[in-house]
Amino acid sequence: xxxxxxxxxxxxxxxxxxxxxxxxxxxxxxxxxxxxxxxxxxxxxxxxxxxxxxxxxxxxxxxxxxxxxxxxxxxxxxxxxxxxxxxxxxxxxxxxxxxxxxxxxxxxxxxxxxxxxxxxxxxxxxxxxxxxxxxxxxxxxxxxxxxxxxxxxxxxxxxxxxxxxxxxxxxxxxxxxxxxxxxxxxxxxxxxxxxxxxxxxxxxxxxxxxxxxxxxxxxxxxxxxxxxxxxxxxxxxxxxxxxxxxxxxxxxxxxxxxxxxxxxxxxxxxxxxxxxxxxxxxxxxxxxxxxxxxxxxxxxxxxxxxxxxxxxxxxxxxxxxxxx
Amino acid sequence: xxxxxxxxxxxxxxxxxxxxxxxxxxxxxxxxxxxxxxxxxxxxxxxxxxxxxxxxxxxxxxxxxxxxxxxxxxxxxxxxxxxxxxxxxxxxxxxxxxxxxxxxxxxxxxxxxxxxxxxxxxxxxxxxxxxxxxxxxxxxxxxxxxxxxxxxxxxxxxxxxxxxxxxxxxxxxxxxxxxxxxxxxxxxxxxxxxxxxxxxxxxxxxxxxxxxxxxxxxxxxxxxxxxxxxxxxxxxxxxxxxxxxxxxxxxxxxxxxxxxxx
Numbered sequence: 153x154x155x156x157x158x159x160x161x162x163x164x165x166x167x168x169x170x171x172x173x174x175x176x177x178x179x180x181x182x183x184x185x186x187x188x189x190x191x192x193x194x195x196x197x198x199x200x201x202x203x204x205x206x207x208x209x210x211x212x213x214x215x216x217x218x219x220x221x222x223x224x225x226x227x228x229x230x231x232x233x234x235x236x237x238x239x240x241x242x243x244x245x246x247x248x249x250x251x252x253x254x255x256x257x258x259x260x261x262x263x264x265x266x267x268x269x270x271x272x273x274x275x276x277x278x279x280x281x282x283x284x285x286x287x288x289x290x291x292x293x294x295x296x297x298x299x300x301x302x303x304x305x306x307x308x309x310x311x312x313x314x315x316x317x318x319x320x321x322x323x324x325x326x327x328x329x330x331x332x333x334x335x336x337x338x339x340x341x342x343x344x345x346x347x348x349x350x351x352x353x354x355x356x357x358x359x360x361x362x363x364x365x366x367x368x369x370x371x372x373x374x375x376x377x378x379x380x381x382x383x384x385x386x387x388x389x390x391x392x393x394x395x396x397x398x399x400x401x402x403x404x405x406x407x408x409x410x411x412x413x414x415x416x417x418x419x420x421x422x423x424x425x426x427x428x429x430x431x432x433x434x435x436x437x438x439x440x441x442x443x444x445x446x447x448x449x450x451x452x453x454x455x456x457x458x459x460x461x462x463x464x465x466x467x468x469x470x471x472x473x474x475x476x
Numbered sequence: 477x478x479x480x481x482x483x484x485x486x487x488x489x490x491x492x493x494x495x496x497x498x499x500x501x502x503x504x505x506x507x508x509x510x511x512x513x514x515x516x517x518x519x520x521x522x523x524x525x526x527x528x529x530x531x532x533x534x535x536x537x538x539x540x541x542x543x544x545x546x547x548x549x550x551x552x553x554x555x556x557x558x559x560x561x562x563x564x565x566x567x568x569x570x571x572x573x574x575x576x577x578x579x580x581x582x583x584x585x586x587x588x589x590x591x592x593x594x595x596x597x598x599x600x601x602x603x604x605x606x607x608x609x610x611x612x613x614x615x616x617x618x619x620x621x622x623x624x625x626x627x628x629x630x631x632x633x634x635x636x637x638x639x640x641x642x643x644x645x646x647x648x649x650x651x652x653x654x655x656x657x658x659x660x661x662x663x664x665x666x667x668x669x670x671x672x673x674x675x676x677x678x679x680x681x682x683x684x685x686x687x688x689x690x691x692x693x694x695x696x697x698x699x700x701x702x703x704x705x706x707x708x709x710x711x712x713x714x715x716x717x718x719x720x721x722x723x724x725x726x727x728x729x730x731x732x733x734x735x736x737x738x
Contacts, residue, residue, distance in 0.1 A: 163637070163638075163641075168638075222643075223643070224645075225607075225617070225618075225619075226616075248603065249638070250619070250620050250635060250636065250637040250638060250643070253595075253603045253604070253607065253619050253620065254607060254617075254618070254619045254620070254635070255607070256604070256607075257572065257573070257576070257604035257605070257606075257607040257608035257611070258607050258608060258610060258611035258617070259611075260573055260604075260608065261573060261576065261608045261611035261612055262611055265699070266573075266698075266699030266700050267572075267573060267604065267700075268700060269572070269602040269603060269604045270601065270602065270603070282703070286601070286708070287503075287599060287600050287601060287705070288489045288494050288503065288598075288599055289489070289490070289598070289601070290708070291489060291494040291707070291708075292494055292496065292503060292705050292706070292707060292708075293705070293706050293707070293708040294702060294703075294704070294705050295702075295703040295704050295705075295706075296700050296701065296702055296703065297700065297701045297703050298699065298700055298701075299698075299699045299700065299701060301699055336648075337616055337647065337648040338616055338618075338645060338646070338647050338648075339645065339646045340643070340644075340645055341632065341644040341645060341646050342643075342644050343637075343641060343642065343643055343644070344634065344641070344642040344643075344644060345640070345641060346639060346640025346641060347640070358737075358738065364490060382732075382738040383738075384738075390657065390658070393658060394657045394658035396661070400640070400658075401640065403640075406638055407636050407637075407638060407639075407640070408639070408640060409639065409640070410639070414737065415732070415737045415738065422490055422491075436735075436737055438728065438732075439714070442491065443490075443491040443492070444493075445492075445493050445494070445710075446491075447710065449710065449712045449714055450710045450711060450712050450714075452712065452714040453713070453714055453715065454714060454715050454717060454728060454731060455712070455714040455715065455716045455717065456716075456717050456724045456728060457716065458721050458724060459721065462721035463721050463724055463725050463728075464725075466721060466722045466724075466725030466726070467725040467728060467729055469725070470725055470726045470728075470729035470730075471729045471732070471733065471738065473729075474729055474730065474733040475733060475738070
């Protein structure tokens with residue numbers, strides 16, 4: 153039987169979006185493989201989450217034990233290793249998230265099973281499971297085929313597909329934890345919440361975001377002047393915060409903030425999916441980048457392919473004229 | 477402290493058009509400049525910072541061609557002590573699990589406290605090699621690490637989750653840490669270091685030298701097949717504003733003002 157075991161992801165009491173997004177992929181694959189989807193919840197005190205998951209018409213199995221109160225890659229690996237032996241799922245699927253990347257490769261090595269990381273698509277064609285993934289920051293797509301194996305391991309990119317609406321009533325069942333003794337060699341210590349800065353970019357009406365294309369810190373005043381003129385706040389991509397041009401609490405993207413301004417001006421940002429995931433809710437997007445292939449243009453409403461250092465000073469000038 | 481830092485030589489495609497070769501399985505890398513993978517650069521810096529703080533040494537391990545010696549010498553110039561470059565065309569380098577097996581084979585005889593590597597490669601972006609390597613060598617790991625605190629026999633690693641949230645975990649050493657960009661400020665190699673780097677050991681080995689069975693790390697051993705590469709069609713609904721830079725700026729300003737966007 154070609155069952156899909158889908159490991160649900162949750163954090164601090166709530167299911168994460170990726171869990172629902174996988175519901176757009178798993179049922180079709182399971183159907184084509186002649187099996188069904190089982191969603192697995194590992195944690196402590198998850199009745200509400202289990203119910204919500206079951207509304208997608210799947211069988212939900214719950215391992216509920218205080219020992220799983222916080223995510224621990226080593227414990228997850230032990231549980232999943234035992235479940236692979238016991239249930240022999242055709243596919244084990246989870247998200248390519250800070251959680252998924254922390255144990256799936258190790259599990260693949262331990263069980264000598266194939267892994268495709270960060271798939272954006274998955275289909276079963278003529279007896280072969282095939283994944284689509286991206287390389288070179290989205291500039292190249294790759295079709296990857298699994299060789300026949302007992303269980304295929306795959307992680308799905310966050311935000312790659314839209315989560316479907318709940319479908320039908322499923323079921324919830326508690327199962328025993330195959331993991332009995334606690335471990336001491338890796339311990340969860342604490343969560344540290346994001347620092348709060350002087351500007352909350354999630355509330356900004358107009359954002360100017362800069363990326364690697366800014367080149368140097370000394371180019372910041374150009375952006376700040378433009379921002380001042382149109383009452384915008386300044387944010388940045390990962391490259392801009394890593395370089396220290398922009399404070400960390402103003403990073404837009406999966407590891408930073410999700411923003412939804414009415415106007416988003418992306419300057420010298422290539423538009424890696426991690427960044428796009430954080431700004432695609434913006435109402436109007438203007439992108440300026442000298443690379444015509446930059447993925448940011450796929451989400452832009454207005455696009456300028458040019459050197460930002462030639463466009464921005466002129467833009468500031470013209471805005472001043474028009475706005476008086 | 478003995479740290480092994482694993483680094484990768486990658487093409488810079490950030491502002492370049494990428495083309496797929498006629499074989500449909502490889503990318504035409506001939507026009508790109510190459511350098512150390514972003515996250516690996518931070519891993520090198522972190523390993524040198526730990527050495528400066530706690531003493532000890534840092535070994536560099538890299539799989540790559542002769543021309544990547546330039547990158548390796550740069551890591552040595554920044555304070556790493558010696559390096560091993562692995563070159564063998566039989567390695568199925570499209571599969572991070574095979575790459576991890578080769579790295580494990582290259583460091584199996586070494587004593588170490590920490591292995592560090594970047595959490596993600598700019599080119600193929602699996603985010604898998606470091607965590608797979610930890611399992612291969614049988615030690616603890618933490619991925620996407622943005623702060624490292626070395627304690628007595630342990631390490632506290634701050635893992636970057638989502639939305640700015642950090643997860644702090646404590647690991648017994650030895651351990652593998654996959655390093656996230658932004659953890660530190662990578663230094664420039666000092667002139668003196670660049671001179672010294674020329675005298676540091678840089679050995680080159682193939683699979684046979686490392687007693688790694690090619691049948692275990694080659695295309696046959698890999699359980700995934702890279703079927704084909706293609707350039708995705710970018711569906712852009714954007715209005716592309718044309719003209720000289722000044723004209724573009726003027727048109728955009730007018731759109732923004734007339735549309736009530738600013």
